[in-house]
Amino acid sequence: MNALLNPSSVPARALPLAGLRVVEFTHMVMGPTCGMVLADLGAEVIKVEPVDGDRTRHLLGAGAGFFPMFNRNKKSIALDLRTPEGLEVAIRLASSADVVAQNFKPGVMAKYGLDYAALSRLNERLVYVNHAGFLPGPYEHRTALDEVVQMMGGLAYMTGRPGDPLRAGSSVNDIMGGMFGAIGAMAALMQRAATGRGQEVDSALFENNVFLVGQHMMQYAVTGQPAAPMPDRISSWAVYDVFSVKDGGQIFLAAVSDAQWVTFCNAMGYADLKADAGLASNNDRVRARGTLLPELRQRLAQHTAEELSAIFERHGLPFAPIMRPEQLFDDPHLNATGGLADITLPDGERAGETARVTLMPLRMDGQRMAVRTDPPRLGQHTAELLAGLGYTPAQVQALQAASAVA
Numbered sequence: 001m002n003a004l005l006n007p008s009s010v011p012a013r014a015l016p017l018a019g020l021r022v023v024e025f026t027h028m029v030m031g032p033t034c035g036m037v038l039a040d041l042g043a044e045v046i047k048v049e050p051v052d053g054d055r056t057r058h059l060l061g062a063g064a065g066f067f068p069m070f071n072r073n074k075k076s077i078a079l080d081l082r083t084p085e086g087l088e089v090a091i092r093l094a095s096s097a098d099v100v101a102q103n104f105k106p107g108v109m110a111k112y113g114l115d116y117a118a119l120s121r122l123n124e125r126l127v128y129v130n131h132a133g134f135l136p137g138p139y140e141h142r143t144a145l146d147e148v149v150q151m152m153g154g155l156a157y158m159t160g161r162p163g164d165p166l167r168a169g170s171s172v173n174d175i176m177g178g179m180f181g182a183i184g185a186m187a188a189l190m191q192r193a194a195t196g197r198g199q200e201v202d203s204a205l206f207e208n209n210v211f212l213v214g215q216h217m218m219q220y221a222v223t224g225q226p227a228a229p230m231p232d233r234i235s236s237w238a239v240y241d242v243f244s245v246k247d248g249g250q251i252f253l254a255a256v257s258d259a260q261w262v263t264f265c266n267a268m269g270y271a272d273l274k275a276d277a278g279l280a281s282n283n284d285r286v287r288a289r290g291t292l293l294p295e296l297r298q299r300l301a302q303h304t305a306e307e308l309s310a311i312f313e314r315h316g317l318p319f320a321p322i323m324r325p326e327q328l329f330d331d332p333h334l335n336a337t338g339g340l341a342d343i344t345l346p347d348g349e350r351a352g353e354t355a356r357v358t359l360m361p362l363r364m365d366g367q368r369m370a371v372r373t374d375p376p377r378l379g380q381h382t383a384e385l386l387a388g389l390g391y392t393p394a395q396v397q398a399l400q401a402a403s404a405v406a
Contacts, residue, residue, distance in 0.1 A: 015042025031103030032070035033178025039073035078379035078406035086404035095122040103131035153209030238285030249305035254318035
């Protein structure tokens with residue numbers, strides 16, 4: 001059987017970050033994403049949780065998937081930093097790390113002596129990654145959320161219809177902010193190999209969002225024309241839209257070059273449109289969109305989404321069925337290429353049940369970055385990690401009795 005379809009047949013190999021220790025003081029999405037990326041790439045990632053657990057373990061609604069999605073391949077240790085004993089463990093653990101990642105409000109880590117200034121005195125090789133709402137400046141005191149920076153950073157304006165700003169349908173800044181934190185950590189580790197010293201890395205939601213809309217800012221700089229919201233934009237291509245079709249279906253169809261336009265007309269039997277000199281070039285068709293699109297909508301509505309998908313795939317034209325996230329569990333490409341992996345849910349009503357999680361969207365040496373360990377139960381690795389720090393069984397029991405660890 002093809003190894004791609006049977007991961008168990010792939011020989012084990014050392015992962016790129018194997019041997020690195022990462023300690024994360026993180027919660028929600030941004031910080032945990034950074035840790036997940038480093039963990040998937042092979043680092044030992046230790047999640048420090050409060051003794052009552054990361055709040056995302058028990059969120060409802062849109063947050064219910066946060067913990068199992070972003071905390072695979074990690075170990076969990078539960079500490080009460082408000083006790084001297086728990087704080088001592090945290091400092092010893094953090095000072096043993098190659099990378100520390102955190103995403104608390106400014107000043108919180110310094111209050112506990114867990115900031116870069118304090119920890120770098122104990123370990124000059126430490127790479128320390130801050131995940132914040134804003135980089136240092138006039139806004140750094142503000143409390144930021146993904147939705148906050150989408151609104152103030154122009155992304156909600158670009159996503160919604162005019163007069164109706166709309167956040168993107170995923171935690172795009174949190175996830176990308178964590179990814180940039182991981183990129184910064186890996187770059188700092190490479191620099192450490194040359195200098196012997198670590199450094200502090202900062203990643204921020206607002207600046208991440210501005211990076212996302214940078215193309216629209218540059219559009220204004222180049223053309224002098226402000227970018228219109230995506231639903232109201234002037235398209236660069238005539239056929240580049242969602243079409244409502246037979247039996248209530250919807251499908252995105254595109255023809256973004258003159259060659260694709262000819263292919264589209266041939267595939268659909270639209271000889272009259274192909275022969276129309278007023279539609280010969282892409283710019284001609286863009287100028288004619290006001291009349292061309294209604295005509296195409298009427299013609300394409302005679303077909304089902306499935307029929308159009310088959311035609312467009314056969315002729316190599318861009319198309320996309322309109323899918324909902326839960327439908328992707330049955331996506332044939334994801335299932336054939338190993339894009340989903342089983343995990344055991346650690347919390348909630350379905351604790352102990354198996355679910356499938358999406359993997360990082362890359363391969364290395366022909367292989368996906370697999371789930372090696374399930375998202376951890378609260379404090380699952382506390383005793384093991386304490387022993388690794390030199391605590392005796394009696395000392396571990398004393399820490400548990402003092403409620404400093406769980």
